[in-house]
Amino acid sequence: MDSIRDDVYRLLHEYLSRDQPFVRKLPPVARMLAKSALRRSAGSVYAGLDYILSYAEKPEKSG
Numbered sequence: 001m002d003s004i005r006d007d008v009y010r011l012l013h014e015y016l017s018r019d020q021p022f023v024r025k026l027p028p029v030a031r032m033l034a035k036s037a038l039r040r041s042a043g044s045v046y047a048g049l050d051y052i053l054s055y056a057e058k059p060e061k062s063g
Helices: 004-016 018-024 028-037
Strands: none
Touching: 004 018, 004 028, 018 028
16 A cells, blocks of 8 residues: 555645636535635645555455
8 A cells, every 4th residue: 555645635735726717616515625725735734634545456266
């Protein structure tokens, strides 16, 4: 399992901060959360969140 938090949330925060037309098109709840998040730094907003990649392999069926 690998954390890609720094590769996802910081870039999302930067994108939302410079693309206000996109933010205005978000559904009301998502728009409210985005505007609230943009009042703070990316590090403080997303510090408690993580974005992970994980993978598994399905065992071959025996018999």
